[in-house]
Amino acid sequence: MPQKAAALKFVILLGFVSLCADATYEGARSITGAYLQVLGASGTVVGLVAGFGELIGHGLRLAIGYLSDQTRKYWGITTLGYILNTAVVPFLALAGRWEVAAGLMMAERTGKAIRTPPRDALLSHGASQIGRGFGFGLHEAMDQTGAVMGPLAVAAMIYFQGEYRNAFTILIVPAVLGLIVLIVLQFLYPNPSDFEVEIETDREEKLPRIFLIYLGAVAIIAAGYADFPLIAFHFQKQDIASGQTIPLFYAVAMGVDAIAALIFGYLFDRTGISILIVAAFLSSLFAPLVFLGNTQLALLGIAFWGIGMGAQESILKAAIAGMVPKNKRATAYGIFSTGYGLSWFLGSALMGILYDRSITALIVFSSATQLLAIPFFVWVKLHFSTSSSVPEAITSQDTI
Structure with missing residues:
Protein backbone atom coordinates (compact mmCIF):
# COMPACT_ATOMS: atom_id res chain seq x y z
CA MET A 1 0.00 0.00 0.00
CA PRO A 2 1.42 3.41 -0.93
CA GLN A 3 2.61 5.45 2.02
CA LYS A 4 0.04 8.21 1.58
CA ALA A 5 -2.91 5.79 1.41
CA ALA A 6 -1.62 3.86 4.42
CA ALA A 7 -1.14 7.07 6.38
CA LEU A 8 -4.68 8.22 5.57
CA LYS A 9 -6.07 4.88 6.75
CA PHE A 10 -4.02 5.18 9.94
CA VAL A 11 -5.33 8.71 10.65
CA ILE A 12 -8.94 7.63 10.00
CA LEU A 13 -8.69 4.59 12.27
CA LEU A 14 -7.04 6.62 15.04
CA GLY A 15 -9.77 9.20 14.55
CA PHE A 16 -12.39 6.48 14.95
CA VAL A 17 -10.80 5.49 18.27
CA SER A 18 -11.10 9.11 19.41
CA LEU A 19 -14.68 9.26 18.13
CA CYS A 20 -15.60 6.27 20.32
CA ALA A 21 -13.72 7.70 23.30
CA ASP A 22 -15.41 11.09 22.99
CA ALA A 23 -18.82 9.47 22.63
CA THR A 24 -18.09 7.62 25.88
CA TYR A 25 -16.72 10.34 28.14
CA GLU A 26 -18.54 13.33 26.65
CA GLY A 27 -21.76 11.36 26.92
CA ALA A 28 -21.01 10.82 30.59
CA ARG A 29 -19.87 14.41 31.19
CA SER A 30 -23.18 15.72 29.86
CA ILE A 31 -24.93 14.31 32.95
CA THR A 32 -22.27 13.81 35.65
CA GLY A 33 -23.08 17.15 37.30
CA ALA A 34 -26.74 16.24 37.63
CA TYR A 35 -25.80 12.69 38.67
CA LEU A 36 -23.62 13.96 41.51
CA GLN A 37 -26.51 16.09 42.71
CA VAL A 38 -28.79 13.04 42.72
CA LEU A 39 -26.17 11.17 44.78
CA GLY A 40 -26.20 13.96 47.38
CA ALA A 41 -23.23 16.13 46.41
CA SER A 42 -23.36 19.89 46.97
CA GLY A 43 -22.76 22.57 44.34
CA THR A 44 -19.36 23.25 45.87
CA VAL A 45 -18.41 19.60 45.50
CA VAL A 46 -19.52 19.54 41.87
CA GLY A 47 -17.44 22.62 41.11
CA LEU A 48 -14.38 21.27 42.88
CA VAL A 49 -14.64 17.86 41.21
CA ALA A 50 -14.99 19.41 37.75
CA GLY A 51 -12.19 21.93 38.28
CA PHE A 52 -9.79 19.47 39.87
CA GLY A 53 -10.51 16.96 37.12
CA GLU A 54 -9.53 19.46 34.44
CA LEU A 55 -6.42 20.42 36.41
CA ILE A 56 -5.37 16.77 36.52
CA GLY A 57 -6.32 16.30 32.88
CA HIS A 58 -3.93 19.00 31.72
CA GLY A 59 -1.26 19.11 34.41
CA LEU A 60 -0.32 15.44 34.16
CA ARG A 61 0.33 15.71 30.43
CA LEU A 62 3.64 17.49 31.01
CA ALA A 63 5.16 14.43 32.69
CA ILE A 64 3.44 11.96 30.36
CA GLY A 65 4.79 13.68 27.24
CA TYR A 66 8.35 13.56 28.59
CA LEU A 67 7.94 9.92 29.68
CA SER A 68 6.62 8.95 26.25
CA ASP A 69 9.63 10.40 24.46
CA GLN A 70 12.09 8.91 26.92
CA THR A 71 10.65 5.38 26.84
CA ARG A 72 9.41 5.41 23.22
CA LYS A 73 6.42 3.38 24.48
CA TYR A 74 3.95 5.54 22.58
CA TRP A 75 1.47 2.77 21.85
CA GLY A 76 1.64 1.28 25.33
CA ILE A 77 1.06 4.60 27.11
CA THR A 78 -1.67 5.58 24.66
CA THR A 79 -3.47 2.28 25.22
CA LEU A 80 -3.23 2.59 29.00
CA GLY A 81 -4.68 6.09 28.78
CA TYR A 82 -7.61 5.06 26.58
CA ILE A 83 -8.45 2.11 28.82
CA LEU A 84 -8.58 4.34 31.89
CA ASN A 85 -10.30 7.15 29.97
CA THR A 86 -13.21 5.01 28.76
CA ALA A 87 -13.44 1.76 30.72
CA VAL A 88 -14.24 3.50 34.01
CA VAL A 89 -17.20 5.41 32.58
CA PRO A 90 -19.79 2.59 32.59
CA PHE A 91 -18.91 1.87 36.23
CA LEU A 92 -20.54 5.18 37.11
CA ALA A 93 -23.82 3.27 36.87
CA LEU A 94 -22.75 1.27 39.94
CA ALA A 95 -21.72 4.27 42.05
CA GLY A 96 -23.94 4.41 45.11
CA ARG A 97 -22.22 7.41 46.67
CA TRP A 98 -21.03 10.70 45.23
CA GLU A 99 -17.53 10.03 46.55
CA VAL A 100 -17.29 6.92 44.36
CA ALA A 101 -18.64 8.76 41.33
CA ALA A 102 -16.17 11.60 41.91
CA GLY A 103 -13.29 9.14 42.08
CA LEU A 104 -14.33 7.56 38.78
CA MET A 105 -14.56 11.01 37.21
CA MET A 106 -11.01 11.77 38.36
CA ALA A 107 -9.85 8.45 36.89
CA GLU A 108 -11.44 9.31 33.55
CA ARG A 109 -9.65 12.68 33.43
CA THR A 110 -6.38 10.98 34.39
CA GLY A 111 -6.81 8.56 31.51
CA LYS A 112 -7.29 11.40 29.06
CA ALA A 113 -4.15 13.08 30.37
CA ILE A 114 -2.15 9.88 29.89
CA ARG A 115 -3.24 9.13 26.33
CA THR A 116 -3.21 12.60 24.77
CA PRO A 117 0.52 13.51 24.33
CA PRO A 118 1.64 10.14 22.89
CA ARG A 119 -1.54 9.92 20.77
CA ASP A 120 -0.86 13.34 19.27
CA ALA A 121 2.75 12.34 18.56
CA LEU A 122 1.56 9.20 16.76
CA LEU A 123 -1.02 11.22 14.84
CA SER A 124 1.61 13.73 13.74
CA HIS A 125 3.57 10.99 11.95
CA GLY A 126 0.60 9.87 9.88
CA ALA A 127 -0.47 13.46 9.23
CA SER A 128 2.97 14.24 7.78
CA GLN A 129 2.06 12.19 4.71
CA ILE A 130 -1.37 13.69 4.00
CA GLY A 131 -0.86 17.26 5.21
CA ARG A 132 -0.58 18.07 8.88
CA GLY A 133 -3.43 20.53 8.85
CA PHE A 134 -5.74 18.11 7.08
CA GLY A 135 -4.65 15.19 9.27
CA PHE A 136 -5.24 16.98 12.57
CA GLY A 137 -8.38 18.60 11.19
CA LEU A 138 -9.83 15.25 10.11
CA HIS A 139 -9.04 13.78 13.52
CA GLU A 140 -10.72 16.69 15.30
CA ALA A 141 -13.79 16.40 13.05
CA MET A 142 -14.17 12.72 13.93
CA ASP A 143 -13.45 13.49 17.58
CA GLN A 144 -16.24 16.07 17.72
CA THR A 145 -18.63 13.77 15.89
CA GLY A 146 -18.30 11.46 18.89
CA ALA A 147 -18.74 14.44 21.22
CA VAL A 148 -22.15 15.02 19.64
CA MET A 149 -23.20 11.37 19.37
CA GLY A 150 -22.46 10.50 23.01
CA PRO A 151 -24.65 13.15 24.67
CA LEU A 152 -27.45 12.47 22.18
CA ALA A 153 -27.36 8.75 23.02
CA VAL A 154 -27.41 9.56 26.73
CA ALA A 155 -30.31 11.98 26.27
CA ALA A 156 -32.25 9.29 24.38
CA MET A 157 -31.65 6.71 27.12
CA ILE A 158 -32.81 9.13 29.82
CA PRO A 174 -18.49 2.91 22.22
CA ALA A 175 -15.95 2.23 24.99
CA VAL A 176 -15.43 -1.41 23.99
CA LEU A 177 -15.58 -0.71 20.26
CA GLY A 178 -12.93 2.00 20.50
CA LEU A 179 -10.56 -0.17 22.54
CA ILE A 180 -10.88 -3.08 20.07
CA VAL A 181 -9.98 -0.83 17.14
CA LEU A 182 -7.08 0.67 19.12
CA ILE A 183 -5.60 -2.77 19.83
CA VAL A 184 -5.93 -3.81 16.18
CA LEU A 185 -4.47 -0.50 15.03
CA GLN A 186 -1.16 -0.93 16.85
CA PHE A 187 -0.70 -4.37 15.30
CA LEU A 188 -1.37 -2.95 11.84
CA TYR A 189 0.93 0.05 12.39
CA PRO A 190 3.53 -0.85 15.04
CA ASN A 191 5.86 2.01 14.01
CA PRO A 192 3.85 5.04 12.77
CA SER A 193 7.06 7.13 12.89
CA ASP A 194 8.07 5.33 9.68
CA PHE A 195 5.54 7.51 7.86
CA GLU A 196 7.72 10.54 8.54
CA VAL A 197 10.97 11.03 6.66
CA GLU A 198 13.96 11.51 8.94
CA ILE A 199 15.55 14.93 8.53
CA GLU A 200 18.59 16.57 10.04
CA THR A 201 16.68 18.59 12.63
CA ASP A 202 15.13 15.41 14.04
CA ARG A 203 18.41 14.76 15.84
CA GLU A 204 18.22 18.07 17.68
CA GLU A 205 18.02 17.39 21.41
CA LYS A 206 16.31 20.63 22.45
CA LEU A 207 13.01 22.24 21.61
CA PRO A 208 13.27 25.23 19.25
CA ARG A 209 12.83 28.67 20.81
CA ILE A 210 10.10 29.45 18.31
CA PHE A 211 7.97 26.86 20.12
CA LEU A 212 8.14 28.93 23.33
CA ILE A 213 6.96 32.06 21.50
CA TYR A 214 4.20 30.05 19.89
CA LEU A 215 3.17 28.62 23.26
CA GLY A 216 2.85 32.17 24.60
CA ALA A 217 0.41 33.05 21.83
CA VAL A 218 -1.61 29.90 22.50
CA ALA A 219 -1.74 30.66 26.24
CA ILE A 220 -3.07 34.16 25.54
CA ILE A 221 -5.85 32.75 23.35
CA ALA A 222 -6.77 30.10 25.92
CA ALA A 223 -6.94 32.63 28.77
CA GLY A 224 -9.65 34.64 27.03
CA TYR A 225 -11.74 31.80 25.68
CA ALA A 226 -14.89 31.55 27.77
CA ASP A 227 -15.79 28.01 28.77
CA PHE A 228 -19.25 26.78 27.76
CA PRO A 229 -20.55 26.36 31.35
CA LEU A 230 -20.17 30.15 31.80
CA ILE A 231 -21.95 30.74 28.51
CA ALA A 232 -24.73 28.33 29.51
CA PHE A 233 -25.01 30.07 32.88
CA HIS A 234 -25.47 33.40 31.05
CA PHE A 235 -28.09 31.92 28.70
CA GLN A 236 -30.07 30.56 31.64
CA LYS A 237 -29.81 33.74 33.71
CA GLN A 238 -30.79 36.07 30.86
CA ASP A 239 -33.49 33.75 29.44
CA ILE A 240 -31.66 33.60 26.12
CA ALA A 241 -32.19 29.84 26.02
CA SER A 242 -34.07 27.36 28.21
CA GLY A 243 -32.66 24.35 29.99
CA GLN A 244 -33.92 22.15 27.16
CA THR A 245 -32.44 24.23 24.33
CA ILE A 246 -29.03 25.02 25.87
CA PRO A 247 -27.76 21.52 24.96
CA LEU A 248 -28.82 22.23 21.38
CA PHE A 249 -26.63 25.35 21.38
CA TYR A 250 -23.75 23.17 22.53
CA ALA A 251 -24.49 20.63 19.80
CA VAL A 252 -24.40 23.44 17.22
CA ALA A 253 -21.02 24.54 18.57
CA MET A 254 -19.64 21.00 18.34
CA GLY A 255 -20.95 20.61 14.80
CA VAL A 256 -19.37 23.89 13.73
CA ASP A 257 -16.18 22.81 15.53
CA ALA A 258 -15.99 19.65 13.40
CA ILE A 259 -16.54 21.47 10.11
CA ALA A 260 -14.18 24.31 11.02
CA ALA A 261 -11.43 21.82 11.92
CA LEU A 262 -11.54 20.32 8.43
CA ILE A 263 -11.64 23.70 6.67
CA PHE A 264 -8.89 25.31 8.74
CA GLY A 265 -6.78 22.16 8.47
CA TYR A 266 -7.07 22.27 4.69
CA LEU A 267 -6.20 25.96 4.60
CA PHE A 268 -3.26 25.48 6.99
CA ASP A 269 -1.63 23.07 4.56
CA ARG A 270 -1.85 25.75 1.86
CA THR A 271 -1.27 29.01 3.70
CA GLY A 272 0.59 27.93 6.83
CA ILE A 273 0.62 29.96 10.04
CA SER A 274 -1.26 32.83 8.37
CA ILE A 275 -4.56 31.01 8.87
CA LEU A 276 -4.01 31.14 12.64
CA ILE A 277 -4.22 34.92 12.40
CA VAL A 278 -7.61 34.61 10.70
CA ALA A 279 -8.78 32.11 13.33
CA ALA A 280 -7.76 34.43 16.19
CA PHE A 281 -9.65 37.33 14.61
CA LEU A 282 -12.82 35.26 14.16
CA SER A 283 -12.53 34.04 17.76
CA SER A 284 -12.54 37.64 18.97
CA LEU A 285 -16.09 38.07 17.66
CA PHE A 286 -17.85 35.45 19.77
CA ALA A 287 -17.86 37.24 23.16
CA PRO A 288 -19.86 40.38 22.24
CA LEU A 289 -22.40 38.31 20.30
CA VAL A 290 -22.82 35.69 23.03
CA PHE A 291 -22.92 38.01 26.05
CA LEU A 292 -24.73 41.05 24.61
CA GLY A 293 -26.93 39.64 21.87
CA ASN A 294 -30.45 38.23 21.80
CA THR A 295 -31.11 34.55 21.03
CA GLN A 296 -30.36 34.91 17.32
CA LEU A 297 -27.12 36.85 17.84
CA ALA A 298 -26.13 34.49 20.64
CA LEU A 299 -26.52 31.56 18.26
CA LEU A 300 -24.26 33.35 15.77
CA GLY A 301 -21.79 33.95 18.58
CA ILE A 302 -21.86 30.23 19.44
CA ALA A 303 -20.99 29.51 15.80
CA PHE A 304 -17.92 31.76 16.07
CA TRP A 305 -17.08 30.06 19.38
CA GLY A 306 -17.23 26.69 17.61
CA ILE A 307 -15.02 28.00 14.80
CA GLY A 308 -12.41 29.03 17.32
CA MET A 309 -12.55 25.67 19.08
CA GLY A 310 -12.17 23.83 15.78
CA ALA A 311 -9.09 25.86 14.94
CA GLN A 312 -7.58 25.43 18.40
CA GLU A 313 -8.04 21.66 18.45
CA SER A 314 -6.62 21.09 14.97
CA ILE A 315 -4.20 23.60 13.47
CA LEU A 316 -2.64 24.65 16.78
CA LYS A 317 -1.40 21.07 17.15
CA ALA A 318 -0.60 20.74 13.46
CA ALA A 319 1.77 23.71 13.66
CA ILE A 320 3.68 22.10 16.53
CA ALA A 321 4.33 19.01 14.41
CA GLY A 322 6.22 21.21 11.95
CA MET A 323 8.22 23.04 14.61
CA VAL A 324 9.45 20.24 16.81
CA PRO A 325 11.71 17.25 16.01
CA LYS A 326 9.73 14.04 16.06
CA ASN A 327 11.80 12.53 18.87
CA LYS A 328 10.70 15.43 21.14
CA ARG A 329 7.15 15.76 19.93
CA ALA A 330 5.29 14.03 22.76
CA THR A 331 7.21 16.26 25.18
CA ALA A 332 6.15 19.31 23.17
CA TYR A 333 2.51 18.21 23.14
CA GLY A 334 2.66 17.63 26.89
CA ILE A 335 4.03 21.14 27.45
CA PHE A 336 1.45 22.55 25.04
CA SER A 337 -1.48 20.82 26.77
CA THR A 338 -0.32 21.80 30.24
CA GLY A 339 0.24 25.44 29.30
CA TYR A 340 -3.04 25.60 27.41
CA GLY A 341 -5.00 23.98 30.24
CA LEU A 342 -3.47 26.11 32.99
CA SER A 343 -4.05 29.30 31.04
CA TRP A 344 -7.65 28.25 30.27
CA PHE A 345 -8.25 27.48 33.97
CA LEU A 346 -6.89 30.84 35.18
CA GLY A 347 -8.67 32.76 32.44
CA SER A 348 -11.97 31.02 33.16
CA ALA A 349 -11.69 31.88 36.85
CA LEU A 350 -11.01 35.51 36.01
CA MET A 351 -13.90 35.70 33.55
CA GLY A 352 -16.24 34.23 36.15
CA ILE A 353 -15.23 37.05 38.52
CA LEU A 354 -15.60 39.64 35.76
CA TYR A 355 -19.06 38.32 34.87
CA ASP A 356 -20.35 39.05 38.38
CA ARG A 357 -18.97 42.59 38.22
CA SER A 358 -19.15 43.74 34.61
CA ILE A 359 -20.13 41.80 31.51
CA THR A 360 -18.59 44.58 29.44
CA ALA A 361 -15.24 44.01 31.15
CA LEU A 362 -15.53 40.28 30.43
CA ILE A 363 -16.18 40.96 26.74
CA VAL A 364 -13.27 43.38 26.48
CA PHE A 365 -10.94 40.90 28.17
CA SER A 366 -12.06 37.98 25.99
CA SER A 367 -11.88 39.81 22.66
CA ALA A 368 -8.65 41.63 23.53
CA THR A 369 -6.79 38.44 24.35
CA GLN A 370 -7.71 36.87 21.00
CA LEU A 371 -6.46 39.97 19.17
CA LEU A 372 -3.36 40.21 21.36
CA ALA A 373 -2.25 36.78 20.17
CA ILE A 374 -2.11 37.96 16.54
CA PRO A 375 1.26 39.80 16.78
CA PHE A 376 2.80 36.63 18.25
CA PHE A 377 1.48 34.58 15.35
CA VAL A 378 2.87 37.15 12.92
CA TRP A 379 6.29 36.78 14.56
CA VAL A 380 6.08 33.00 14.33
CA LYS A 381 5.03 33.24 10.69
CA LEU A 382 8.13 35.28 9.87
CA HIS A 383 10.36 32.62 11.43
CA PHE A 384 8.54 29.51 10.32
CA SER A 385 8.47 27.63 7.03
CA THR A 386 5.56 25.25 6.53
CA SER A 387 6.92 24.12 3.20
CA SER A 388 9.95 22.59 4.85
CA SER A 389 7.92 21.60 7.93
CA VAL A 390 10.67 22.92 10.20
CA PRO A 391 11.48 26.35 11.57
CA GLU A 392 13.50 28.57 9.31
CA ALA A 393 17.13 29.21 10.17
CA ILE A 394 17.05 27.48 13.55
CA THR A 395 20.50 27.30 15.02
CA SER A 396 21.88 25.94 18.25
CA GLN A 397 21.27 29.37 19.82
CA ASP A 398 17.56 29.14 18.98
CA THR A 399 16.70 26.26 21.28
CA ILE A 400 15.37 26.01 24.80
Missing part, protein backbone atom coordinates in the same frame (compact mmCIF):
# COMPACT_ATOMS: atom_id res chain seq x y z
CA TYR A 159 -35.89 10.01 27.77
CA PHE A 160 -36.93 6.37 27.30
CA GLN A 161 -35.58 4.82 30.52
CA GLY A 162 -35.73 7.78 32.90
CA GLU A 163 -32.58 6.97 34.89
CA TYR A 164 -29.01 8.19 34.77
CA ARG A 165 -27.67 4.71 35.57
CA ASN A 166 -29.06 3.24 32.34
CA ALA A 167 -27.53 6.09 30.38
CA PHE A 168 -24.06 5.25 31.72
CA THR A 169 -24.59 1.59 30.86
CA ILE A 170 -25.20 2.27 27.16
CA LEU A 171 -21.76 3.88 26.98
CA ILE A 172 -20.19 0.42 27.25
CA VAL A 173 -20.77 0.07 23.50
